[in-house]
Amino acid sequence: MVTLASDPDPVFDFCIPTTISETTCKNSSLATVEDFVFSGIKHPGKFTETGFASIPVNVKVFPGLNTLGMSLARADFEVGGVNVPHFHPRATEVAYVLEGKIYSGFVDTQNKIFAKVIERGEVMVFPRGLVHFQMNVGDSRATILGSFDSENPGLMKIPSAVFGSEIKEELLEKAFGLSSEEIAKLRKKLTPH
């Protein structure tokens, strides 16, 4: 992991982290073209129970992105598969549909929803930090390529962040108007194993 990056005004052409210390750049004469190419999203990632698979391509897996202020993700959906409501604390996302029909949307800070079904070749933008979500509503696999304006956009999945993170039960009961039993059920389901 790299600890020395700075968005959005780098002072170098690029800065490939050294293997000895994460806080220094490899001498630029030692960089090779392989540092700037990533081949790990030719195929889908591992599918979860919600029929969803994603591969983040951020600076942790593609160190060449360090200080360059961008990253990617590949997301695959089985029929009916769901990308749960989530947000990226540090980036806008531009999503391009590689394959399929996706119900896709976001909610703004006025609680207004913007959602529709988008298809292969269409693009939707999710403004920085807003909650968004997707579901494959077609009858075959669907795939999306997401781009971000941060080399490490971060990801907060609402279900597990809220119900799977040990927030005091009483607080959640009041916040969602749920009973102790209902919260317990949600916690059990949504705590990552």
Add this chain to the structure above:
Amino acid sequence: MVTLASDPDPVFDFCIPTTISETTCKNSSLATVEDFVFSGIKHPGKFTETGFASIPVNVKVFPGLNTLGMSLARADFEVGGVNVPHFHPRATEVAYVLEGKIYSGFVDTQNKIFAKVIERGEVMVFPRGLVHFQMNVGDSRATILGSFDSENPGLMKIPSAVFGSEIKEELLEKAFGLSSEEIAKLRKKLTPH
């Protein structure tokens, strides 16, 4: 084509918006000290059903903050009152306890919780864009002063953003593992009137 361009940093001492047009600054010689003083948080705001009252002091209510990159909020809690899980898409928050004992915390993007009870005179920082929450666990009213590094940090309250914004029901059922009836109940409670 859009023509709103800017230097990366502010280029004026300040910029009080004119009343005629929101896109121009008042001539600086017409600004007065009253433009830079705000008196509207001497008392609590209106309490909600969760025993919580907040007054945001952003650029919309305090125009003198325009281009200055900061804002405030006052939050009051009845005994047991709850500030529901929420986040600010555009700011870090530094919260200072003016009065009372508050269970206060946040969740990071690894789903790890950082929470404890803080008291009068103590400070907690909520990193930019992370979900955080508070509950008055003392036996008297509690008050917090929050500061933000944006003149308009934005606010997404998770319960109403997720369950009160008309996200497709099937998606929510799958995302939270809830039945159609459970989602309907949550929607009814959490949709803003």
Add this chain to the structure above:
Amino acid sequence: MVTLASDPDPVFDFCIPTTISETTCKNSSLATVEDFVFSGIKHPGKFTETGFASIPVNVKVFPGLNTLGMSLARADFEVGGVNVPHFHPRATEVAYVLEGKIYSGFVDTQNKIFAKVIERGEVMVFPRGLVHFQMNVGDSRATILGSFDSENPGLMKIPSAVFGSEIKEELLEKAFGLSSEEIAKLRKKLTPH
């Protein structure tokens, strides 16, 4: 005097320009999901003489990107087609190969080249402001999707910028070590019509 000032970061969820004035945002309650979806890159653009077609998807054609700091481009290559050496003054580019085999590379400020053939599903990053180029070296059409961390990255194509822009002939002769006749020939070919 100029009055276009700004917070260092965006201060709204989004800002769809109004049709009446380009310098104000549409009231956010009037924004619709169509403002955030773009459908114009399902098919290739118009091919040039070098067997290359590109469609920039920046804020000029997709106003929903305004203030969101990102944009896209679709690029198609006939067999042997060339994307001439060029750069984007205001953005890093992440290029994803949708189809085909592309010789793809960039030159850094030490004059060092980083180039190789990349294939469907592979990604290459071109650091902000560096000269880069591509050529379809496969035996069928190729397509690339580029993402940028600016809503208006800009594009300078080296051949036409240098030889098609009326820079004083004597300067070009000395800079490239070419004769007056050679410069004239290049100018004739490379001046946009």
Add this chain to the structure above:
Amino acid sequence: MVTLASDPDPVFDFCIPTTISETTCKNSSLATVEDFVFSGIKHPGKFTETGFASIPVNVKVFPGLNTLGMSLARADFEVGGVNVPHFHPRATEVAYVLEGKIYSGFVDTQNKIFAKVIERGEVMVFPRGLVHFQMNVGDSRATILGSFDSENPGLMKIPSAVFGSEIKEELLEKAFGLSSEEIAKLRKKLTPH
């Protein structure tokens, strides 16, 4: 002290400096809630001769602020106590009156003063980099909580910076129209011991 921070676009949720090296972040799984809470401003700091006591809460004393772009300060005033004209080179300040009546103001780059008496519960903003000052004009102790949009805003106190820093005497005589004796007297008083 931390030497590896970057305002305003961090690439991590947070970055608690390690104790071994100031230039790396603690592994985020080792961070605890105590890293994000500060308890050192429950009581006033040490009062100076001008009846003023301040406690800066910047990244040096509260390392959890590292890369988060914010900090605080507590300032206490005896009756008649003075916070001398000063400025913060790297931040806007929002000051909230916790207790008392404070004459508070700033001067802009046109030499125009903006000053008035503010009271408990009122807020005044001092735009980034402008000279400001305060004096307790009430008949009891006064306290202010200042917030800044930098984790290390810096502080230049005009009296000691100008007369207590060994600027060539002749230059100061000409700049302020003072005699050699007058400058000597000011230097003696205003040089920090």
Add this chain to the structure above:
Amino acid sequence: MVTLASDPDPVFDFCIPTTISETTCKNSSLATVEDFVFSGIKHPGKFTETGFASIPVNVKVFPGLNTLGMSLARADFEVGGVNVPHFHPRATEVAYVLEGKIYSGFVDTQNKIFAKVIERGEVMVFPRGLVHFQMNVGDSRATILGSFDSENPGLMKIPSAVFGSEIKEELLEKAFGLSSEEIAKLRKKLTPH
């Protein structure tokens, strides 16, 4: 509400303000080379009583600098002439000596002075927001060219900002340890007419 939003970085090649409205850019096809050339610092400005003359070349006098993030100033010194202690709230300054011998320096936020005599062809950098000053210690005219990383760096001259801006007398007496008479004398001298 304020609608002046922006990408963190400029989004155009340039933006020459229109004469009709200061908040829009001239159509770029109407810009001419004259918009990017400034000829007004071939000669010194008007000398003040301290033997100093300066011509700021910021965006107000050179509109072509708009959104480009840079500006200049020419400063001329008679023998013994003084540029009084001052600072620029929004920029670092790099000063190049065109002619003469200049005692030149700055004070950091630890109250430490960095000063020496610099000569024709030498360069000194004054970090963003720190108090700096200059005096011609040679036996002939001296001239400096300053560059700034802001199109409108701002200027606060300490003597007039502090003693010429109607800060409450009692506050200044306590801040500088001066008598009422001494403050009155300074005010009389240092208030701009």
Add this chain to the structure above:
Amino acid sequence: MVTLASDPDPVFDFCIPTTISETTCKNSSLATVEDFVFSGIKHPGKFTETGFASIPVNVKVFPGLNTLGMSLARADFEVGGVNVPHFHPRATEVAYVLEGKIYSGFVDTQNKIFAKVIERGEVMVFPRGLVHFQMNVGDSRATILGSFDSENPGLMKIPSAVFGSEIKEELLEKAFGLSSEEIAKLRKKLTPH
């Protein structure tokens, strides 16, 4: 070389890199005025075959600029000397004519040229990332002082970047409409030795 800088929002007054490790700042109490003064551009650099000599004064040669966001360059021209078409990926440049008559210009992303002859005491601004060029059209030596809003602006000289960097020959033939022989000739001339 320094690897720890961050434009444009430093969190220190300054940060002189240590000699032991490039990623930490020297303790500020050890900094001296010599760290902030540069004396290496009193005389021209070494002239090239095109009658041009330049000395970049960036953070690599003047470490005091680290984190301060600015740098300089001195450029000298023999009669007829040429500064070949080039650009700086990370900065706007403001050029001041110290001596002589210079044909000076830039090309924008619409391929429009802005060029004219400027003289001693005149200033021209080259917007961030755009291709620009200069030629001494007077009958004596000419000198320019360039300032940049980055401590390491970078430099790409078009002739050597394009023809001297081993870009695949076939690509260059197609991009410029040149024969294999013509490309070979350009390569031979323009590859740095």
